[in-house]
Amino acid sequence: MQEALQYVFSGITNGAIYAAIAVGFSLLYNSTELINFAHGEFVMLGALILVTLWNIFKLPLPLAFFITVFTVSGMGLLFERLAIRTVSKPHPIVLVIITVGASIFFRGIGMLLWGKDSYSVPSFSDHAPITIFGASLLPQSLWILVIVGISVCALHFFFKKTLTGKAMQACAINKRAARLSGIHSEKMVLLAFFLSTGMGAVAGIIIAPITMCSYNMGTMLGLKGFCAAMLGGLGSLWGSLIGGFLLGIVEALGVGFFSSSLKDAIAFLLLLLILYMRPGGIMRVKEVKRF
Amino acid sequence: MSSKLLRKTASYGIFWIAVAAAGMSIDNSYYLQVLTFIGIHSILALGLNMLMGYAGQISLGHAAFYGLGAYTTAIMTVHYDLSPWLALPCAICLVILVAFIVGLPTLKLSGYYLGMGTLGFGMIVHIIFREWTSVTGGASGYVGIPPLELGAFSFSSSRNYFYLVWCTVLISIVLCQRLIDSRIGRALRSIHDSEHASKAVGVNTRNLKLQVFMLSAALAGVAGFLYAHFVSFISPGTFDFIVSIRIVTMVVIGGMASIWGALLGASLLTLLPEWLHAFSDFEMIVYGLILMLVMIILPQGLTRGILDIYERSHKKYFK
Amino acid sequence: MNVLIKNISNSIQPENDSESHSVAGENSSIVRIEAICKSFGGLQALWNISFDVRPYTVQGLIGPNGAGKTTLFNLIAGAYYPDKGRIFFDQIQVQGKRVHDRVKLGIARTFQNVELxxxxxxxxxxxxxxxxxxxxxxxxxxxxxxxxxxxxxxxxxxxxxxxxxxxxxxxxxxxxxxxxxxxxxxxxxxxxxxSKPKILLLDEPAAGLNAVETKQLGELIKKIRDQGVTILIVEHDMSLAMDVSDRIAVLNQGRLIAEGTPREIQSHDAVMAAYLGGGK
Structure with a gap:
């Protein structure tokens, strides 16, 4: 029982990170119908930039946090401007390959700047672990949950309460109709890239203290995030959250009770199971017609 | 019609001559090896092109079939000491069977969901290769896979193997070309254009998609077989997710729905890393940049893109 | 030209070319719709629809927007399955068959928005x-x-x-x-x-055509009928529907309100009410 609770704690922690990454995928998918295979690399950049700013330049954590998020988002904007916008006849698969190219490119940049070493940073605060029913919960886990919670609530508020957020949703539902009612759809796409890569950076920052950060950490995280987004239903904010936590918890239980070498297999088995039984994800988003 | 046929025959002829000329004139075994890899990758790309380019169904897990072909022959020849020529049909049958079982539920999905479904399948197979140590040899894989022999004739030299692989490529091309030009090929392309309308003219789209998935998997299995006996050792790393993506990239870069495009894409993506060794630390950056640039400048892929530029400068279209 | 048309008639004519079909009894229908019901979520799209399509005729299917014409059309073509009721094609029950099997039996269709x-x-x-x-x-x-x-x-x-x-x-x-x-x-x-159909289902074939093209389409439809292919046509363009149809069925709010020759339909009270919005 105590053991299971411990697994659930670690699952919730990982799940929150998957959820943050999945939200990034969903945000972008909603506005552009694009899956960004370079998304994981933005997570990696977030983690490594934070390592540099906080540990090496010794900036205070909140400052390092915001500089990191804005730097990565800025790169996201550049990426959209230079690589995505410039394609003349975008077939979805072409855009996918471009993002694959970008992911290799960013990994190359990461390797060039940070080398092949792994870095680690201390937890955001040095409290002692909290013990609940015999299972210990790391303070960093709380930080992760709180930060993901705040980000998602902020996004929810943004989409439901602000005009810009509503304009973005209108664009996602029907680009032409939105343009006819005076919404600048290009700006909305840029904004989507900004928010999506920003969420990626946030995920990278919060994961930094509990993992080894290196230039190739992004790919698997990106795939898991994509997986979580699909589980919940691509394009749905709450679906991404549910998918992320589900994936994290199932994975943690699988690792705990079976074997850690099967960690990734469990994630993808879960995905196949959901796809077969409930195409469209748990929130049953209307199935996408692409390719 | 007849000029089309003539052009087709001519292109086969040129292809043959090029293969024979390369085989006879190149003595450097490194170049022959690279060309052999291009051949193996071409078979992979041809198979995936049938699925993606013609039927319009994406697969991000093709490395799994490639690996299943390689592992089947490795296990049968190394572990059980059987003849590779017995292993080949077994590998093909196994791959087709797996494709059938996986394709049945997966091909009901479409778009990114299909992509993710196939990706998940590829991941799981990769993990099985890595973790089921007693059967697959785990992370270290298999060594000492015997070279191919036919009676007294051995394919162990680079040149002979080069011929063997490229003959297989040619057979695959003819096979794919014939299918594409037929009733079945047209039905496949109709699924790509509009699955809805395809059903309405009586195409059993579910069966047809499954069949082309099996064909494409079978070709990947053959490529895996050729790979295993060529390099004589295999490990799970050769068949991971990155490889699946690379096969997709070959098809898209070369130009979807084009047989020669698949060859071109396979050649480019095999040669590129070889050329980029010179950049050492910048290798990945340059590789990523080239991928992006090709897609940005020629989103239709190389063959279609170059043809389009040529046609635009030469004639005007019927409007 | 005549020779060509004759050739066509060989190639598209269905197997049993009995021009003198009986008007009464089982054989008088190529498609028989029996008590069909279909709803989407809470919306009752079709309620208890029954009628027959006679062979070698053009059967029109008209009705105001949202009457359920396209739903009925799609039920016959196989895009949807009915909740209740049966559809016979050539005395064979087809309501559960998949689209491609129906094509094999001899049901072909076109799309409202043209899907080439x-x-x-x-x-x-x-x-x-x-x-x-x-x-x-x-x-x-x-x-x-x-x-x-x-x-x-x-x-x-x-x-x-x-x-x-x-x-x-x-x-x-x-x-x-x-x-x-x-x-x-x-x-x-x-x-x-x-696909050598016995029945051809046309979903608003005049949508997006100009007057001349619509007229030519009308000619073509009659020509196809004269080759021995039954036609079911869902149409918004009233003049075309009246011109080409041998018989017309009128749907309103998911119910069949009238069925008969174009002339009967034109003078039918319920039809007038449905189209002109008159209440009862």
Whole structure:
């Protein structure tokens, strides 16, 4: 029982990170119908930039946090401007390959700047672990949950309460109709890239203290995030959250009770199971017609 | 019609001559090896092109079939000491069977969901290769896979193997070309254009998609077989997710729905890393940049893109 | 020209060409719809619809927007399955059969928004239409068996005849998406005829056509009927529906409110009320 609770704690922690990454995928998918295979690399950049700013330049954590998020988002904007916008006849698969190219490119940049070493940073605060029913919960886990919670609530508020957020949703539902009612759809796409890569950076920052950060950490995280987004239903904010936590918890239980070498297999088995039984994800988003 | 046929025959002829000329004139075994890899990758790309380019169904897990072909022959020849020529049909049958079982539920999905479904399948197979140590040899894989022999004739030299692989490529091309030009090929392309309308003219789209998935998997299995006996050792790393993506990239870069495009894409993506060794630390950056640039400048892929530029400068279209 | 049309009639005519069909009894219907109900979520799209389509006629299906015409059309074509009731085609129950099986039996359709295979040429579109009437398989294709080559040649001949029939023979090698819209519609009809249907279902074939094109379409529809193909046409354009139909069924709010000859329909009170918005 105590053991299971411990697994659930670690699952919730990982799940929150998957959820943050999945939200990034969903945000972008909603506005552009694009899956960004370079998304994981933005997570990696977030983690490594934070390592540099906080540990090496010794900036205070909140400052390092915001500089990191804005730097990565800025790169996201550049990426959209230079690589995505410039394609003349975008077939979805072409855009996918471009993002694959970008992911290799960013990994190359990461390797060039940070080398092949792994870095680690201390937890955001040095409290002692909290013990609940015999299972210990790391303070960093709380930080992760709180930060993901705040980000998602902020996004929810943004989409439901602000005009810009509503304009973005209108664009996602029907680009032409939105343009006819005076919404600048290009700006909305840029904004989507900004928010999506920003969420990626946030995920990278919060994961930094509990993992080894290196230039190739992004790919698997990106795939898991994509997986979580699909589980919940691509394009749905709450679906991404549910998918992320589900994936994290199932994975943690699988690792705990079976074997850690099967960690990734469990994630993808879960995905196949959901796809077969409930195409469209748990929130049953209307199935996408692409390719 | 007849000029089309003539052009087709001519292109086969040129292809043959090029293969024979390369085989006879190149003595450097490194170049022959690279060309052999291009051949193996071409078979992979041809198979995936049938699925993606013609039927319009994406697969991000093709490395799994490639690996299943390689592992089947490795296990049968190394572990059980059987003849590779017995292993080949077994590998093909196994791959087709797996494709059938996986394709049945997966091909009901479409778009990114299909992509993710196939990706998940590829991941799981990769993990099985890595973790089921007693059967697959785990992370270290298999060594000492015997070279191919036919009676007294051995394919162990680079040149002979080069011929063997490229003959297989040619057979695959003819096979794919014939299918594409037929009733079945047209039905496949109709699924790509509009699955809805395809059903309405009586195409059993579910069966047809499954069949082309099996064909494409079978070709990947053959490529895996050729790979295993060529390099004589295999490990799970050769068949991971990155490889699946690379096969997709070959098809898209070369130009979807084009047989020669698949060859071109396979050649480019095999040669590129070889050329980029010179950049050492910048290798990945340059590789990523080239991928992006090709897609940005020629989103239709190389063959279609170059043809389009040529046609635009030469004639005007019927409007 | 006459010879050509005769050839066409051989190629698209269904097997039993008994011109003198009996008017009463079981044989008088090619499609029989029995107490069909269909709802989407909470919306009752069709309620207890029954009627027969007589062979070798043009059956019109009209009604105001949202009356359930397209739903009924799709139920016959196989895009949806009914919640209740039965659909007979040639005395065979088809309500549970999948689309491609219905095509094999002899039900062909066109789409409201024209769905061609856009990357293919005009003649290739018609060739795909012959899919269910040809049978070369995987192996015989790969080994180029003589009968496969012969079948392919035969299919091309027939495709040309069909293009001739709708007047697109000159454009056989043009990409179908390059055709003007009106011709795309004709091509779609040719593609549907290529499956040698016994009944051809046309979903608002006049939508998007100008007056001249609509008139030509009317001629074509009658010509197809005269080859012995039954036609069910869902149409918004009242003059076309009245002109081509031998019989008309009128739907309103998911119910069948009238069925009869165009003349009967024109003077039917319930129909007038439904169209002019008069309450009861």
């Amino acid at each position: 295979f856009e990357s293919m040429t005009v003649i290739e579109n018609v060739l795909v239409g012959q899919y269910v009437r040809t049978r070369s398989g995987f192996w015989s294709t790969i080994f180029r068996m003589p009968w496969t080559i012969k079948e392919e040649q035969g299919a091309r001949e027939e495709a040309k005849k069909l293009l001739n029939f709708v007047g697109l023979e000159q454009y056989a090698e043009v990409r179908s998406s390059d055709l003007p819209f009106g011709w795309q519609r004709l091509l779609e009809i040719a593609r549907a005829l290529a």
